[in-house]
Amino acid sequence: MQAPYIQLKEIRLTFDKDQKDTIRRFSLNIKEGEFISIVGKSGCGKTSLLQMVAGMKKPTSGLITIGGHEVKEPVDELSYVFQKPILLEWKTILENVLLPLQLKRKLTERDTNKAKEMLDRVGLTDAIHKFPYECSGGMQSRVAIVRALLDKPQILLMDEPFSALDSFTRDQLHVQLNELIDTYKPTVLFVTHDLQEAFFLSDRIILLGGEPGRILQEYQVPFTRPRQKSILFDQSFYNFQQDMNERLQS
Ligand SMILES: Nc1ncnc2c1ncn2[C@@H]1O[C@H](COP(=O)(O)OP(=O)(O)OP(=O)(O)O)[C@@H](O)[C@H]1O
Ligand SMILES: [Mg+2]
8 A cells, every 4th residue: 555645643733722622633644646625614724734734833732744754844845825826016927936946046947938838838828927917816826826836846735726716717727727737746735615626626525624623524536537527417526515515514
């Protein structure tokens, strides 16, 4: 059996030692290249989990390892896509995409060409010299995804990256994200409130319950990737949705 790439063992998180636990007894093994979605009600600890995997927040107890090494500080081989695209207004789209690399080392012509090629793949060729205020929300989300994938991170953490978008734009981005992920094959932890999105994109979906945040149920999506949107008409999607809604209401 393949050893887990990311391992969360008995994680507990409390913000104040006198307060109740925010997350309790959370354990999860993630394989290399797996796409995991985390769904759950607001406040159940989804963002906190991502932040702990990224090394931005320390669990109160328990252990997180990546590739067998304990996460103790911000993790280098990882990219984080936040709920809002967070672009620098005074830099062009191309400059925004290149910025994280530029902060690490001197940029090469190859980096610029790679960024242009990736922006082209998500339909942004005409936007590379525009500024963020000249781009729609959907275009900005694409920029954030390209920026996160440019340096081929081994791990991609995404916190509701499409929640502010209309369903048509979201549909388009799902297909483009799938294509990029099939090319770069990162291990993905993806937070969402959208069950269609979770089912279409993930290998596994983790339902988190609140107070304290803990795993209520785990679902394996019975389709290999890459996928067609038609899987959302399959009976397995209706069963998943029904089970999920019942568990969220109980
Ligand atoms: N720095 C902090 N100090 C104290 N409490 C915090 C802190 N950060 C988060 N919390 C609390 O921890 C709980 C989980 O927060 P978190 O942001 O992880 O939830 P979430 O599941 O991502 O919610 P949402 O779906 O609304 O984004 C919430 O009750 C929140 O108020
Ligand atoms: Mg959150």
